Amino acid sequence: MASHDPLDVWRRPERSGVGPKPKHSRAAIVAAAIEIADKDGMAAVSIRRVAADIGAGAASLYRHLNSHDELVELMVDTVGGEYDLGPSAEPPRAQLLNLARQGRAIMHRHPWLAPLLLTRPSLGPNSLAYLERALAALVTVDMPGPAKLQTVAMLTAISSAxxxxxxxQSAGPGAIDHGNKERLQHLSAAFQSGKYPHLAGALAGHLEQQSPDETFMGVIENYLAGAGLPVSVGFD
Amino acid sequence: MASHDPLDVWRRPERSGVGPKPKHSRAAIVAAAIEIADKDGMAAVSIRRVAADIGAGAASLYRHLNSHDELVELMVDTVGGEYDLGPSAEPPRAQLLNLARQGRAIMHRHPWLAPLLLTRPSLGPNSLAYLERALAALVTVDMPGPAKLQTVAMLTAISSAxxxxxxxQSAGPGAIDHGNKERLQHLSAAFQSGKYPHLAGALAGHLEQQSPDETFMGVIENYLAGAGLPVSVGFD
DNA sequence: ATTGATTGCGATCACTGTTCGCAATCAAGT
DNA sequence: ACTTGATTGCGAACAGTGATCGCAATCAAT
Structure with missing residues (x-):
């Protein structure tokens, strides 16, 4: 009977009057799943692992969720609640820049998040609140509605990318040095073939690159400018 | 003995003199895997399925691959060979724009590709050739090497996003109408709560949006301009 | 002809998401 | 107070996954 569309999680009531008091809650399940994903990666978030971590049987989770996909949907929307969506009097461009900065911070806190943001159009309450907030920032901008949606979508898409x-590139502190050495070793071997002169030249350049934060803000700012949001808009 | 780093596929020779003639080749395996992914999605690309499709036992594939991850790496690099990397006398910006347009076409031909481009820094021969070609397009641009790499990386990242x-959004021709109706139904229900006025307004706007092609080129052009590649560079 | 590396692969292991059926629980209806 | 019925928890099971092992078959080099 239960719908298999991962979207109706948001409509389905969590529990209805009759029956024994549930030992576990949807919130507890999602919290455990997020903790696991933060620590051991998305691949470690299995039904059995989550169940074990909250002291439940594996099959029990299916009393609160309809599928593993639904769990992911809930995870995404839950961390979406980490945004500070308070109102602001700043110009639209600054507001969106601030949202993007927050988004990047959240994705750093939850490294499993970034890929998921691109594939699924999450429609949970927190995701909708974010969308609403971003559109509110654009309320003074003269732009058709769908174009505004496009702009916001590309904003998070670019951030995620x-x-x-x-x-x-970083990938972690421990075993990655080894991985990178393998990579560099492979690359240098490829270079000795002489087939990649420009690539060799580009890597040879000094690595005095600016901080990732500045780079990020530059990329976003640049996109917003091209999307019709220059530094100063209209009368402000 | 075999290294578990999915990167050394590129170093390992496919076969060495002694032993029975292999019935199956790495190329055939990868071709079958790509065909499956194109038709039934990435999730359908299982070792057993690929093996069955080329008339082999499941365990046999591990004579040609070290892991499922390695297969994915090979798939990504193989479709990377669909680029036309011929030289060009156009200005840098036009050349990169052309590469991006090709990239989008390839990702449309192989819908499983886009997510993979972001997670893994593929270093196969075709991927390296693409990188080399993109850097060659930037040879006349005054920019530090690492910045050029960054630019090219963001180019494919934004395209993928x-x-x-x-x-x-499209997601397919058949059952998606149903899925979208579910989505819109959910959304309209959320709107009746009155909590998302701007969102409701944005969706109410006429959908006279420009073609995706134009939108895409606009986004890319805009990024390149901000990255230091205006319409005309230097003396041309 | 013998040697030894290499291939194909059936069987198997440890997992995964998911379903089923049953016992336990608790609110509502009588 | 007691029955009814929905709801929860969960052990067992199923189909599928990636990966490993060991063995027979094969073929180049000696």
């Missing part, structure tokens, strides 16, 4: 790039 | 957004 940037952070994924960041995370893929 | 854009295409993922596209694919998530």
């Amino acid at each position: 940037f952070v994924q790039n960041e995370l893929a | 854009f295409v993922q957004n596209e694919l998530a």
Whole structure:
């Protein structure tokens, strides 16, 4: 009977009057799942692992969720609640820049988040609140509604892409040095073939690159400018 | 003995003189995997399924691959060979724009590709050739090497993000209408709560949006301009 | 002809998401 | 007070996954 669409989590009531008091709650399950994902990665978030961590049987989770996908949906929306969406009198561009900065911070706190933001159009309450807030920032901008939606969508898309790039390069403190050495070794071997002169040249350049924070803000600012949000808009 | 780093596929020779003639080749395996992914999605690309499709036992694939991850790496690099990397006399910005357009086309041909481009820094021959070609386009641009790498990386990252957004919205011809109706129904229900006035307003706007192609080129062009590649560079 | 590396692969292991059926529980209806 | 019925927890099971092991078959080099 239960719908298999991962979207109706948001409509379904968590529990209805009759029956024994539930030992576990949807919130507890999601919290445990997020903790696992933060620590051991998204692949470690299995039904059995989550159940074990909250002291439940594996099958019990299916009294609160309809699928593993639904759990992911809940995870995404839950961390979406970490945004500070308070109102602001700043110009639209500054507001969106601030949202993007927060988004990057959240994705750094939860490294499993970034890829998920691109694939699924999350429609949970927190995600909708974020969307609403971003659109509110654009209320003074003269732009058709769908274009505003497009702009906001690309904002989070670019942020996600940037952070994924960041995370893929650092990838962690421990075993990654080894991995990177393998990589560099492979690359230098490729270079000795002489088939990649420009690549070799680009890597040879000094690594005096600016901080990732500045780079990120630059990328976002640049996108917003091109999207019709220059530094100063209208009369402010 | 075999290294578990999915990167050394590129160093390992496919076969060495002694032993029975292999019935299956790495290329055939990867081709089958790509065909499966194109038709039934990435999730359908299991070792057993690929093996069955080329008439092999499941365990046999591990004579040619060290892991499922390695197969994915090979898939990504193989479709990377679909780029036309011929030289060009156009200005840098036009060349990169052309590469981005090709990239989007490839990601549309292989809908499983876009997410993978963000997570892994593929270092196969085709991926390296692409990188080399993109850097060659930037050879006349005055910019430190690492910054050029950053630019190219963000170029494919933004393209991937854009295409993922596209694919998530269309998602297919058949059962998606139903899914979208569910979505819109959910959304309209959320709107009746009155908590999302701006969102409601944005969706109410006429959907006379420009074609995705134009939108895409606009986004890319805009990024390149901000990255230091205006319409005309230097003396051309 | 013998050696030894290499291939194909059936069987198996440790997992995964998910379903089923049953016992325990508790609110509501009589 | 007691029955009814929905609801929860969960052990067992199923189909599927990636990966490993050991063995027979094969073929180049000696």
